[in-house]
Amino acid sequence: MLDIKFLRQNIDFVRVKMDERGQKIDFDRFLALDAKRRDLLQAVETLRNERNSVSKQVGELKKKKEDASELIAKMGDVSAKIKEYDDTLRVTEEELNAFVMIVPNVQHESVPQGTGSEDNPVVRTWGEKPAFTFEPKQHFDLGEALGILDFARGAKITGARFTLYRGAGAALERAIFNFMLDLHTTEHGYTEVLTPFMVNADSMTGTGQLPKFKEDLFKIEGLEYYLIPTAEVPVTNIYRDEILDEEMLPVYYVAYSPCFRAEAGSYGKDTRGLIRQHQFNKVEMVKFARPETSYDELEKLTANAEEVLKRLGIPFRTVCLCSGDLGFSSAKTYDVEAWMPGQDTYREISSCSNFEDFQARRAAIRFRRKDTGKTEFVHTLNGSGLAVGRTVVAVLENYQQADGSVIIPEALRPYMRGLERITP
RNA sequence: GGAGAGAUGGCUGAGUGGCCGAAAGCGAUCGCCUGCUAAGCGAUUGUACGCCCUUUAAAGGUGUACCGCGGGUUCGAAUCCCGCUCUCUCCGCCA
Structure with missing residues (x-):
């Protein structure tokens, strides 16, 4: 498969190459999926970051025998949200992956053009x-x-x-x-x-x-x-x-x-x-x-x-x-x-x-x-x-x-x- | 097919709920020391994906994930629970 980063950054080049191969591929769908994936990834990672740091606080409070129930309650929501985003992210990544897996290789510059x-x-x-x-x-x-x-x-x-x-x-x-x-x-x-x-x-x-x-x-x-x-x-x-x-x-x-x-x-x-x-x-x-x-x-x-x-x-x-x-x-x-x-x-x-x-x-x-x-x-x-x-x-x-x-x-x-x- | 044990970084191996991306040792890399080599001393030593910075590079900063794989419990999982895969030992069978 092609490198997703390469694909993202050289999409027009790849379009031409696939055209020469006689392949019709919907790269707009790729760009949309890729952008969606990165948005979701950022969102879920921010939430995870929050959970990680708050969980650490909970641990410290408990060690000092202090009450942490408020933080714990709050984190319940965050965890639920993480799960929700994770599911969407997983689906998006699967779609993106499935897409990239069926895109052919890019031919070398020395390959002659032709149809058959x-x-x-x-x-x-x-x-x-x-x-x-x-x-x-x-x-x-x-x-x-x-x-x-x-x-x-x-x-x-x-x-x-x-x-x-x-x-x-x-x-x-x-x-x-x-x-x-x-x-x-x-x-x-x-x-x-x-x-x-x-x-x-x-x-x-x-x-x-x-x-x-x-x-x-x-x-x-x-x-x-x-x-x-x-x-x-x-x-x-x-x-x-x-x-x-x-x-x-x-x-x-x-x-x-x-x-x-x-x-x-x-x-x-x-x-x-x-x-x-x-x-x-x-x-x-x-x-x-x-x-x-x-x-x-x-x-x-x-x-x-x-x-x-x-x-x-x-x-x-x-x-x-x-x-x-x-x-x-x-x-x-x-x-x-x-x-x-x-x-x-x-x-x-x-x-x-x-x-x-x-x-x-x-x-x-x-x-x-x-x-x-x-x-x-x-x-x-x-x-x-x-x-x-x-x-x-x-x-x-x-x-x-x-x-x-x-x-x-x-x-x-x-x-x-x-x-x-x-x-x- | 039956019974049991196990899977942690390049390797060995500790870790049974938060201070663990993970002790210690080995190996490797760099530096110091040293006539040379060896030894010794010090430092570094996984991968991937985002974001920031930057020339869409490298470097750097930052975040997330990964302790066989997939689920679950929990505020929090290498650690607890369930399923799977693979490896090893014994028995049976077999070329």
């Missing part, structure tokens, strides 16, 4: 698209023919958007996330963490999934626990409500996790195959950084994601999300899109974002400046490194052969007991 994904500029392209002497197939046709992806049985076991992997398919999925974890831990400086896959409501609020995106989450029956839609949630919340030492920053974490998404509102979109599942695996990179380095960290993070595709020999391009396409919590996002020959298009395989202090403020993740001793919010970043299921799609489609077999990229062979090719 068609306006996202391509910042880099890498690799040569494979030339086929035949019509390249889509991954679901390849996978079913090879007997490594079973969508029908996934649907039987659970339902639509769940898939059963078998044999070399299951091994490929596992090989891919192990390869990614090893790359990020041994060469990119990340520390691996393995987190709970269910989190409480505070954690979901800290990273911004709640309260605004409740319908995208799976909730556990009878508990205030949710299945994570990304490891960003448990990993970023590692330091919720903590004050970190400046020297420990930046912190780099990488985590494997399954991700669970309700995909409300995507009916009919990517209905076939692995692209859009209710459950998929992902390797996620998360950083906690000092504000002055966070944009350098974003570039490095994105490069770390791209490196996975380079090692796998999968062509990709990187786009910078424009103002209208930016996610709720993000100040700046790069999407890395892998080339998918079967679909004859690039598909998002990683999304790398700098949230600046937006999540840190919600989650109360701060650090103490060594030179001033002051606390400040950290900047949080994260990026997929990468989405595993979509990487399987990219491998199958880019490495498919005329006979329907699939060559295993060399980087993955050590993770598949040397297997070089998947054949029916």
